[in-house]
Amino acid sequence: MDTISLLLQGLSVALDPMNFALLLLGCFIGTLVGSLPGLGPVNGVAILIPLAFSLHLGATESMILLCAVYYGCMYGGRISSILLNIPGDEPAIMTTLDGYPMTLQGRAGEALAISAIASFVGATLATLGLTLFAPILAQAAIYFAPEDYFALFVLAFITIGGLGGIDPRKTLLAACIGLMIACVGIDPATGVPRFTNGWYELYDGIDPIVALIGLFAVSEMFWLLEIGIKSHSQSMTGDTRSKLPSLATLRKTAGATTRGSILGFLAGILPGAGASLGAVIAYSFERQISNRDGTFGKGDERGVAAPEAGNNAASGGALIPMLALGVPGSGTTAVLLAMLISLNVQPGPLLFNNNPNLVWGLIASLYLANFVLLVMNVPLVTIFTRVLTVPVWILLPMVASVSFVGVYSISHSPFQMVTMIVFGLLGFILRKCEISLVPVVLGLLLASDMENNLRRALSISGGDYLILLQSPISIGLYVLSAVFLVLSVVLWRRDSKRLEVVGD
Amino acid sequence: MTTRVLGTAIFLIAVAFLCVGSSYRIGAGDPVGPSLFPMLVSIPALALSGALIVNPRIEHPWQGRKSALRLLIGIGCLFAYAFLLEPIGFLLATFLMFAGMACLFGANQKQASAAAVVASPGLFILFDLVLGLPLPAFGEWIG
Structure with missing residues (x-):
């Protein structure tokens, strides 16, 4: 009951003409960015943040705009997966497996419509989950003391690498790099400048937004430059207009969509997993249970529906820990967190009490965004399929220009533009070494909070380190961290052994 | 190779971080001061970058x-x-x-x-x- 009245209040925020216009714009930009190969939600949202600042949008308006972009990207990624066999962004990789075969069979329009509907169901179910669970989690988090928050941050860093058999040393080192970079600048508690080498430009610390644009947008450019990406010359085959699927097809994919949504949602809530994992899990699970006739990989509708429901549901799920605890579960939500922090809005339990208009306005606009995106992605999808023919040599210089303008407009300083490029190089080298960038960002963002909570806890106890291990919440979180750490090491060793066998 | 070079760079930076970080003095009424957190971070960074130097595992090849x-x-x-x-x-x-x-x-x-x-x-x-x-x-x- 309470939730419904809050949601109605949020709906009035979301339907404010300005906010609704931003929502439409965000959905459009998001689908566009998602559909362009090489640009995904992380880069898209990162390069738009400075623009949101410079236009003096408030926190609520900025969040509505950027979350619409985020949701839009999840819809848009599938378009080039299906039509060109090139995933528009990372979470859409799984959609190529059955989507492109459908295109080859002349069923592109059907694939686009089925995947849009699956996206809609996944995202809507996840938004529903967000509505129900985020306030509960936020309520529980009110009981967290500073030492519990410190433990929560430790858990976030340990789980961010996920259980995908990724080298846990690399994700943890990435987190340390982020934390170390965040130490640069004046220590807010004592006024001591740290690691600045006397450079006044560094006294304010590294602006996370500038670092993010460098790490995601600029490093992506360097990456594509080095691999020598070519404009794809394939013409799109056949009719790409969406055809509404028959009722029988919808019934056939209903199970896949629902299962994909639930799995994706759960993957999204877990820290570090994010939308890509949601799609992978949803597709693999669906193949396990539905592939009786061996139709998967040859253009099975369910193989399109499941991963699309999965990645869209995961993107909604990933917003839960970000809003309720201030601990993001994925790269894009980390970028959104950076924006909130820069606007002096601290996510976490207090956000729900102090700023209900932001929280519920955002949630209500996510429901609206889904309807808008369904319209943009079924009847209007041809607008976006045309954009796919833009060559990379226009697209990527454009990304460079927008990144520069964004950074310049928030800082007016060549130093910040150089910082952005340096972070681009750092991101590029880390990616070359198979080191994920998300933990770096998370470290960069959470360091000050982590340090404050540690110091607050220790000043409460008068410097007694035992306080860190005294509350049941923190002990529980450390046990969970330890279990996760052991599990990730075991899975990584198993996977790397298997790779060695294959390598022989 | 890239990973080894990167690991060495991070290792050296972490050593510098530890040395510089430990020099900050503790103010009155603050039992830990500005030193603790940087030191707390640089120690795992040392260990992990060291481990990567010893055993770098997979990395992306350069394109020539x-x-x-x-x-x-x-x-x-x-x-x-x-x-x-x-x-x-x-x-x-x-x-x-x-x-x-x-x-x-x-x-x-x-x-x-x-x-x-x-x-x-x-x-x-x-x-x-x-x-x-x-x-x-x-x-x-x-x-």
């Missing part, structure tokens, strides 16, 4: 000399833009950067200059005039 050259020119292009934006102005700097990057991404000279001629004033109109983000149109040399 031609790619590296293209990358270096691209990096130079972006740095030049950062330093030239204010002196020579947005229109000219963006034209040069746009054309240069377009060439690097496979456009021929004609395509690159055509795209840059349209994009540079187009972006200026979008950002400066429509969105109201002040950009230095002509830079300092024209006054």
Whole structure:
């Protein structure tokens, strides 16, 4: 009951003409960015943040705009997966497996419509989950003391690498790099400048937004430059207009969509997993249970529906820990967190009490965004399929220009533009070494909070380190961290052994 | 190899971090001070980068000399833009950067200059005039 009245209040925020216009714009930009190969939600949202600042949008308006972009990207990624066999962004990789075969069979329009509907169901179910669970989690988090928050941050860093058999040393080192970079600048508690080498430009610390644009947008450019990406010359085959699927097809994919949504949602809530994992899990699970006739990989509708429901549901799920605890579960939500922090809005339990208009306005606009995106992605999808023919040599210089303008407009300083490029190089080298960038960002963002909570806890106890291990919440979180750490090491060793066998 | 080099760099940085970080003095009424957290972070960084030097595991191969050259020119292009934006102005700097990057991404000279001629004033109109983000149109040399 309470939730419904809050949601109605949020709906009035979301339907404010300005906010609704931003929502439409965000959905459009998001689908566009998602559909362009090489640009995904992380880069898209990162390069738009400075623009949101410079236009003096408030926190609520900025969040509505950027979350619409985020949701839009999840819809848009599938378009080039299906039509060109090139995933528009990372979470859409799984959609190529059955989507492109459908295109080859002349069923592109059907694939686009089925995947849009699956996206809609996944995202809507996840938004529903967000509505129900985020306030509960936020309520529980009110009981967290500073030492519990410190433990929560430790858990976030340990789980961010996920259980995908990724080298846990690399994700943890990435987190340390982020934390170390965040130490640069004046220590807010004592006024001591740290690691600045006397450079006044560094006294304010590294602006996370500038670092993010460098790490995601600029490093992506360097990456594509080095691999020598070519404009794809394939013409799109056949009719790409969406055809509404028959009722029988919808019934056939209903199970896949629902299962994909639930799995994706759960993957999204877990820290570090994010939308890509949601799609992978949803597709693999669906193949396990539905592939009786061996139709998967040859253009099975369910193989399109499941991963699309999965990645869209995961993107909604990933917003839960970000809003309720201030601990993001994925790269894009980390970028959104950076924006909130820069606007002096601290996510976490207090956000729900102090700023209900932001929280519920955002949630209500996510429901609206889904309807808008369904319209943009079924009847209007041809607008976006045309954009796919833009060559990379226009697209990527454009990304460079927008990144520069964004950074310049928030800082007016060549130093910040150089910082952005340096972070681009750092991101590029880390990616070359198979080191994920998300933990770096998370470290960069959470360091000050982590340090404050540690110091607050220790000043409460008068410097007694035992306080860190005294509350049941923190002990529980450390046990969970330890279990996760052991599990990730075991899975990584198993996977790397298997790779060695294959390598022989 | 890349991982080893990177690991060594991070290892050395973490050593420096530990040395510099431990030198900050504790103020009154703050039992831990500004030193604890940097030290707490640099110790695992030391251990983990050390482990990567010993056993780097998988990494992405480099694409060869031609790619590296293209990358270096691209990096130079972006740095030049950062330093030239204010002196020579947005229109000219963006034209040069746009054309240069377009060439690097496979456009021929004609395509690159055509795209840059349209994009540079187009972006200026979008950002400066429509969105109201002040950009230095002509830079300092024209006054």
